[in-house]
Amino acid sequence: MSASRLVRLKRAAVLSPPLLWTFVFMFVPYAILFVYSFWVQKYPTFVPDFQFGNYIQIATDPQYLNVILRTLKIAFFVSLGAALIAYPYAYFLVFKVKSPGVRMALYMAVVAPLWVSYLLRAYTWKTILGTTGILNSFLMSAGILSEPSSVFLYNQTAMVVTLTYVFIPFMVMPIYAVLEKIPRNLTEASSDLGVGRFRTVLSRSQLEKAEVLLASVMEAGGYASTTSERPATQLSYIPSRAAITGVVASGLWRFGVVRSAFGGA
Secondary structure, X not given: OOHHHHHHHHHHHXXXXXXXXXXHHHHHHHHHHHHHOOOEEEOOEEEOOOOXXXXXXXXXXXXXXXXXXXXXXXXXXXXXXXXXXXXXXXXXXXXXXXXXXXXXXXXXXXXXXXXXXXXXXHHHHHHHHOOOOHHHHHHHHXXXXXXXXXXXXXXXXXXXXXXXXXXXXXXXXXXXXXXXXXXXXHHHHHHHOOOOHHHHHHXXXXXXXXXXXXXXXXXHOOOEOOOOOOOOOOXXXXXXXXHHHHHHHHHHHHOOOOOEOOEOO
C-alpha cells in the first residue's frame, strides 16, 4: 500500500465518525422536518401529503410575518451591539496587551461565562433589570426614581441586552484568532505608508465579517417571547455544550495551557 493511500485512509478514519454523527443527528432530522413541512397537520399528528399550504400560511399570515420581522430586527441589533463590543476588545487584546499572562486572563474572562448554564446567564439579566434588581436599586438610591420601574424588563430592549451579552464570546474568540494571525510587519509597512492601524486591520481581516453573519444566524435562531406573560429572557435556542467545550479548548490551546485543542489527544 502506497504512503499516499495510507494517508488518505487515516484521514477517512479520523473524519468518518464526526461526519457520520453530523449526518445522522443533524441532516437527517432537518430532512425529516423538511418532509413534514409538506404534510397536513391534523392534531396531534401529521398526515402525509404534498401541498404548499404551510408555506403559503407563513407568507400570508400577519402573525408569522410579525414574528419573522421581529426576530430579524432583534438579530440585527444584537449582532451590531456584539460587534461593537467584541471587535475593540479583541483588537485591544492582540495589539495593546503585551503581557501573555494578562492577555490570557482577559481572554478567559470572556470564555469563562460559557461554562455557566445559558439559562442561568440569561436569568442573571432578569435579576439585574428587575424591579428589585441592581439597576432599579441604583436609580432609586441616586434619586432618579422614587419607586421601582418595570420598564427595563419584559421588552425587546431587555432581549437585545441579554442576547448581546450571551453571544459576545462567540464573536470575540474568532475575531481574536483572525487578528492574531495578521503579520506585524504588514501593519508596520501600512503605518509607514500613512494608513492608520485600525483601517489596516479592518481591511486585512475579512473573516470577522463572516463571524458577524454567523452570530446573526445563531441569534435569529433564538426565538424570544416579549409578551407580558413570559420573561423577556425565555429563549428556546441553547448553544451546544460540546460546541462551547470545543471553543474553550481551542482558546486554552492557543495560549499554551494545553498541548492540543482536543485535550490530551
